[in-house]
Amino acid sequence: MAKNFGQELKMTQTGFLTSKSGKTFIRVYFLRRRSLRENDTAEGIIPGYKILKSDGFEEDEIAALEFYIKHNREEIVKRAKTLSNPLNWL
Secondary structure: OOOOOOOOOOOEEOOEEEEOOOEEEEEEEEEOOOOOOOOOEEEEEEOOOOEEEEOOOOOOHHHHHHHHHHHHHHHHEEEHHHHOOHEEEE
């Protein structure tokens, strides 16, 4: 098991974004504090349920993050709908 596994992990996400080709997607970000000045970070995407970039996470942790975004996609999409609605910005 990874040495940092089990430390507090924070997740943030975007609302719906649109690629240059017109496809809609959501970016999901994970952050874990490693020290006072360093963080472990990962960036994933829905659809695709893949971690596209990571720094400080080990392979088993990346697999766990991908599992998380795939199996929690409904809640993530629900939050994206809220974040994408300008009436909720105030």
